[in-house]
Amino acid sequence: MQLNLATLVMLDIYVLLLVSVLMLHAWTRGRDRTLGYLAAALVVGSLGALVGTLRGLGFDWVPVVFSNLLVLFSAALAWTALRVFVGHPPSRWGMAAGGLLWLGLCLLPAFHQSLSVRITVGSLLMALYAVLGAWELWRSRLQLEVDYRPTLALMLLHAGFYVVRAFLDRDLPFDPEGQSTPFFSLVVLETLLYAIGLAFVTLSMVKERAELLYKSAALRDPLTGIGNRRAFVGAAGRLLADCARLRRPAVLLLCDLDHFKRVNDSFGHAAGDQALADFGQILMDRSRQHDLCARIGGEEFVCLLAGADAAAALSLAERIRHEFAELPFVAEGQLSVSIGIAEALQANYQLDRLLSLADEALYAAKAAGRNRVELYRAEPR
CATH class of the missing domain: 1.20.1070 (Rhopdopsin 7-helix transmembrane proteins)
Structure with a gap:
């Protein structure tokens, strides 16, 4: 050359x-x-x-x-x-x-x-x-x-x-x-x-x-740093399908902050945003690495636990509720969290049905005075 x-x-x-x-x-x-x-x-x-x-x-x-x-x-x-x-x-x-x-x-x-x-x-x-x-x-x-x-x-x-x-x-x-x-x-x-x-x-x-x-x-909520509704729906659908195929238990926690609008109106949106960010951090810290956590609404959060039963979910939900109550918020006692729990087997491992059952349990927690955890239990025929 x-x-x-x-x-x-x-x-x-x-x-x-x-x-x-x-x-x-x-x-x-x-x-x-x-x-x-x-x-x-x-x-x-x-x-x-x-x-x-x-x-x-x-x-x-x-x-x-x-x-x-x-x-x-x-x-x-x-x-x-x-x-x-x-x-x-x-x-x-x-x-x-x-x-x-x-x-x-x-x-x-x-x-x-x-x-x-x-x-x-x-x-x-x-x-x-x-x-x-x-x-x-x-x-x-x-x-x-x-x-x-x-x-x-x-x-x-x-x-x-x-x-x-x-x-x-x-x-x-x-x-x-x-x-x-x-x-x-x-x-x-x-x-x-x-x-x-x-x-x-x-x-x-x-x-x-x-x-x-x-x-x-x-796929990430910019305020809390955890997944958003879009991310949760896609990942949860796949996780529930795997659990159904392997016959593994799964439990869903649906969390809603009590009196959140009152905090926003009384102390401003900055205080409300800080409360949401703090709760998202607690949810991430207390859940396991393979659990799915997300913010799916204004003050609504979910956590899907694969391989966990109702007892483990109740224990986790109580720890989350107590830890959130101990945070130094702007006004003492102005904010709390109610949590509804539903088992995937009861919803036939269908995400929409599972969210609906957890929402029923959450409504029961709200009706019983808020700041509590309720497990969905099917009414006997």
């Missing part, structure tokens, strides 16, 4: 700048710092490729020192982009370490005059930054809800390429006639494919995460 100098420069710089412009545009639309760091990496990499073309003009120390310095800083910015994506802060020393090491080594005459040593050190530093990027994804894989595997594979392939180059490439980038040497042609090709691939997979991860966040926000 023979490419002249002009073609290499045009192809390399044009593609890097084009992809960087696309990343900058994506960053301005969403202000995601991952895309900002990646755009900066591509811009710096294109500048490094441009400075590298000054070789042979009588001051080769400029491309030797500064071209490689920019390329290493570009690799450090790409690593930082992935580090930011997984939620870790940028490391200033980590971004500067590769370039500072390169500058320090270039001050040594033996290093500066040895082409093979420069290629080995520069390639290993490039491989190190790629491995660090892969490590950021791998150590955070359990927290990532997006498909990180294409990015991980790309970073490892990029690192492997530069490890191979560190031990096989010993030629100048260009021969005396301005033609690129065979291995340098592979370097240019790999750089272009890597830049395009990294931009694509990073954009894909950022977009997938944004979609998940929007979906999560649509």
